[in-house]
Amino acid sequence: xxxxxxxxxxxTLEISENLSPDRFMAAARAFFGYIxxxxxxxxxxxxxxxxxxxLREGSQxxxxxxxxxxPVEVVKAVYARVNHGIARLASxxxxxxxxSEPALKHLKTLSEFAEGVRGKPVAMKLWVCKKPNQLxxxxxxxxxxxxxxxxxxxxxxxxxxxAIQDHGNLQLRIRDALLRQTVRCYIPDExxxxxxxxxxRRVEVHGNIHYRKNGAPISIEVSKIEPLPDDDDLPGxxxxxxxxxxxx
Numbered sequence: 001x002x003x004x005x006x007x008x009x010x011x012t013l014e015i016s017e018n019l020s021p022d023r024f025m026a027a028a029r030a031f032f033g034y035i036x037x038x039x040x041x042x043x044x045x046x047x048x049x050x051x052x053x054x055l056r057e058g059s060q061x062x063x064x065x066x067x068x069x070x071p072v073e074v075v076k077a078v079y080a081r082v083n084h085g086i087a088r089l090a091s092x093x094x095x096x097x098x099x100s101e102p103a104l105k106h107l108k109t110l111s112e113f114a115e116g117v118r119g120k121p122v123a124m125k126l127w128v129c130k131k132p133n134q135l136x137x138x139x140x141x142x143x144x145x146x147x148x149x150x151x152x153x154x155x156x157x158x159x160x161x162x163a164i165q166d167h168g169n170l171q172l173r174i175r176d177a178l179l180r181q182t183v184r185c186y187i188p189d190e191x192x193x194x195x196x197x198x199x200x201r202r203v204e205v206h207g208n209i210h211y212r213k214n215g216a217p218i219s220i221e222v223s224k225i226e227p228l229p230d231d232d233d234l235p236g237x238x239x240x241x242x243x244x245x246x247x248x
Contacts, residue, residue: 001123009054010129013061016060031126043074112137157185158176159203160203172195
C-alpha cells in the first residue's frame with residue numbers, strides 16, 4: 001500500500017493490485033466521474049472545475065490536481081465534500097452524504113471494484129490531502145439498498161424544502177425534522193419557478209411515492225407543490241385565548 005509521500009496529488013485513487021486494462025479504465029472513469037460531479041456541486045455556477053491528471057509510473061495511483069484557473073475556495077469545497085460523502089455513506093446515511101445520483105453511481109462502481117471477484121477483495125482508497133478514505137464494499141451495498149423500492153403509490157409528503165439540485169434532472173430534498181425523515185423529490189422543469197418560490201418553506205408535495213419495504217418513503221415524482229403555514233404564521237397562545245373568549 002502507498003504512503004503519503006508516494007501520493008502524487010491531493011485527490012488520488014489508489015488500487016491495491018493490478019487490474020485488467022478494462023477494469024482499470026472503468027475504475028479510472030468512475031473516479032473522474034465522482035470528482036466531476038462533486039466539482040459541479042461545489043462550483044457557484046454548476047460548471048465542473050478543470051483537473052490535470054497525475055499518474056505515478058509503476059504504481060496503481062491515479063491523481064488529479066486543480067487547473068490553474070480554479071478558485072481556491074472551490075478546490076477546498078471539493079476536498080471537503082469528497083471526504084464528507086464517503087464518510088456519511090460508510091456510516092449508512094445516504095441522504096446526509098449530499099451527493100447527486102450520478103456521484104452516488106460513480107462511488108457505487110468504485111465500491112463494487114473493492115468487492116473483487118471470486119471472493120477476492122481489492123483494496124481501494126481515495127486519498128484527500130494525503131489522508132486515505134477506504135472505499136469499503138459496504139458502500140455499494142448501502143447505495144443499492146437505498147435505491148431499492150418495494151412499491152409505489154400516489155400520495156403526499158410534507159416537510160421543509162431544503163435543497164434544490166440540477167444534475168441532469170431537477171431534485172428537491174424535503175426534510176421532516178419531527179420524523180427525522182428526508183425524501184428526494186423529482187420535479188419537471190416547468191415547476192422550477194414554483195420550487196424556487198417555496199425554497200426553505202414548509203410544503204406539501206403530491207405525486208407518485210416510492211416506498212421501502214418498511215413503509216418509509218424513498219422518493220416522490222412530484223406533480224404539485226403546496227405551501228404550508230410556517231411556524232411564525234401559526235396562531236400563538238394569546239391568539240388562541242382570544243379565540244376561546246370570543247366563542248365562550
